[in-house]
Amino acid sequence: MDSALENTxxxxxxxxxxxxxxxxxxxxxxQHAPALRPILETAAGLADLSPLPSTEARxxxxxxxxxxxxxxxEESFRETSHHDGSTSLLRRFYYSFASFAVLLVLLGVILxxxxxxxxxxxxxxxxxxxxxxxxxxLAPQEEKEALRGQYEEERNHEVYEMIEVGRDxxxxxxxxxxxxxxxxxxxxxxxxxxxxxxxxxxxxxxxxRVEAHCLVKDRQVIAESLTIxxxxxxxxxxxx
Amino acid sequence: xxxxxxxxxxxxxxxxxxxxxxxxxxxEPIFRYIVFRVSNQQIAEDLxxxxxxxxxxxxxxxxxxxxxxxxxxxxxxxxxxxxxxxxQYRREEVKLTDTIASNSHxxxxxxxxxxxxxxxxxxxxxxxxxxxxxIALRFGQEMPIRDVAQLLGKTEGAVKQxxxxxxxxxARILKEMV
Numbered sequence: 001m002d003s004a005l006e007n008t009x010x011x012x013x014x015x016x017x018x019x020x021x022x023x024x025x026x027x028x029x030x031q032h033a034p035a036l037r038p039i040l041e042t043a044a045g046l047a048d049l050s051p052l053p054s055t056e057a058r059x060x061x062x063x064x065x066x067x068x069x070x071x072x073x074e075e076s077f078r079e080t081s082h083h084d085g086s087t088s089l090l091r092r093f094y095y096s097f098a099s100f101a102v103l104l105v106l107l108g109v110i111l112x113x114x115x116x117x118x119x120x121x122x123x124x125x126x127x128x129x130x131x132x133x134x135x136x137x138l139a140p141q142e143e144k145e146a147l148r149g150q151y152e153e154e155r156n157h158e159v160y161e162m163i164e165v166g167r168d169x170x171x172x173x174x175x176x177x178x179x180x181x182x183x184x185x186x187x188x189x190x191x192x193x194x195x196x197x198x199x200x201x202x203x204x205x206x207x208x209r210v211e212a213h214c215l216v217k218d219r220q221v222i223a224e225s226l227t228i229x230x231x232x233x234x235x236x237x238x239x240x
Numbered sequence: 241x242x243x244x245x246x247x248x249x250x251x252x253x254x255x256x257x258x259x260x261x262x263x264x265x266x267x268e269p270i271f272r273y274i275v276f277r278v279s280n281q282q283i284a285e286d287l288x289x290x291x292x293x294x295x296x297x298x299x300x301x302x303x304x305x306x307x308x309x310x311x312x313x314x315x316x317x318x319x320x321x322x323x324x325x326x327x328q329y330r331r332e333e334v335k336l337t338d339t340i341a342s343n344s345h346x347x348x349x350x351x352x353x354x355x356x357x358x359x360x361x362x363x364x365x366x367x368x369x370x371x372x373x374x375i376a377l378r379f380g381q382e383m384p385i386r387d388v389a390q391l392l393g394k395t396e397g398a399v400k401q402x403x404x405x406x407x408x409x410x411a412r413i414l415k416e417m418v
Contacts, residue, residue: 009404017385039404042411046379049360053271057285062263065292066256072300073254 008032009039016043119158120216121169156188162216171221172213174229177206185226187212192223199225207232245307252299262309263292269310269381270317276376277321280361287324291317314381314391318373363413371406374399 008029015025022040026033112131115124132154136147155173162171175188184193187210194200204210209230215222250258270291275284294316298304305312364372373392377383385403389396 006401006404009408010400013400013404013407038411038415039408042414043407046375046407046410047382049379051272051275051281051284051380053268053275053285053288054281057282057289058267058271061267061285061289061292062260064289065263065296066259068293068296069254069256069259072296076254076300 005032005035008036012036012040013043016040016047119161119165119167120171121162121167156190159190159214159216159221163219163221166219168217169215170213170224171216172211174209174211177204177208177210177228180204180206185210185223187226190221192221192226194223194226198223201225202228203231204228205232244309248305248307248309251295252302252304254296254299259296262295266309266313267292270313272382273314273317273376273380274321276364276380277372278324283324287317287320290320294320311391314377359414359417360410363410363417366413367406367409371402371409374402375406375410378403 012025012029012032015028016022022037022044025040026036029036111124111127115122115128115131118125118128132151136144136151139147152174155171156175159171159173161167162169173188173190175190177185177187179186183195184191185204186192190212192212192214202208204226205228208228211227211229212221212223213225215224247258247261251262267288271284271288274287274291275281278284278287291313295304295313298316364375367375370392374388377388377391378385383391385396385399388394389399392399394402
């Protein structure tokens with residue numbers, strides 16, 4: 001196709017696009033009319049030959065489109081609900097954990113130091129025992145025995161304190177049985193009174209370790225139960 | 241444009257009314273573009289539906305257009321047709337009857353008016369891909385030259401030239417067929 005004809009076709013198609021009819025356009029380009037006519041008629045025919053979709057296909061497409069939209073809407077709703085639920089659960093867990101952590105910090109900063117000197121009957125005494133239990137639980141295995149010894153000493157010290165300040169209440173301690181008399185045992189440096197209600201477990205023997213649960217009343221220690229937890233250490237004589 | 245922005249915003253919320261309006265507005269133009277590319281009624285209808293399904297996927301994935309729908313739908317239609325053609329390379333196309341509704345009327349007995357869609361398809365098949373694209377947009381979507389140029393990333397002059405050569409080729413082939 002030569003460029004002159006091609007330019008004429010372009011111009012003629014523009015004219016057709018503007019609404020001029022084929023004959024008018026051909027009159028404007030008489031030298032190219034024979035070549036232009038089928039081209040313009042084809043263009044006019046294509047514009048007029050406007051294919052339409054069938055009503056059924058269009059309707060079916062619309063139904064499928066809207067049904068798929070509904071499905072996506074429901075899916076989106078489920079995902080949002082699930083996400084919200086998960087977030088909510090996570091958030092609750094986070095807040096609970098944070099609250100617990102804050103409580104622990106508060107306990108550590110505010111309550112633990114004053115509770116160190118608490119004795120049975122003090123408000124902070126349960127805190128003191130709780131901290132001890134926690135420390136014992138968290139301590140490395142090799143340190144646990146030393147901690148237990150330290151806390152046994154503390155129990156003894158608490159009973160002394162109760163006697164000294166005249167505090168009445170229940171107490172417990174562990175010590176070596178130093179002397180056995182009909183109505184009292186000397187356990188460690190504390191004398192525990194024995195009466196008919198005192199429960200004694202095991203065979204008492206001087207030198208044994210005894211766990212005592214007592215009632216401190218009127219600066220006296222009344223034994224409620226005495227349990228022999230370790231027999232006395234036996235010294236094996238060296239061979240001559 | 242503000243109306244379309246509002247419409248798209250409602251469509252992103254998957255509102256039935258907005259989606260129905262979009263389908264009503266664009267189904268026919270998209271079909272007419274596609275039918276010029278595939279020249280088969282049933283396939284064109286199926287592919288047109290596919291365009292709208294892809295619109296829903298884009299709305300779900302938040303990749304749908306924010307401001308204008310027409311160009312986006314055209315782009316999707318373009319890809320849907322190309323995907324179809326790629327599949328067709330792998331299997332022989334099933335021959336379907338080419339009865340197609342037409343607005344053809346009037347006293348002008350043109351070459352094009354005497355042709356059937358089977359002949360149009362045959363004639364279209366000899367065009368280059370770019371020429372078919374221009375014919376589909378110009379006569380399927382009735383898109384102005386300026387918009388076609390913008391969509392295809394070509395100059396208006398290049399689009400006019402493509403259109404002129406495409407119609408000249410169609411006229412020659414159709415004349416031989418009639």
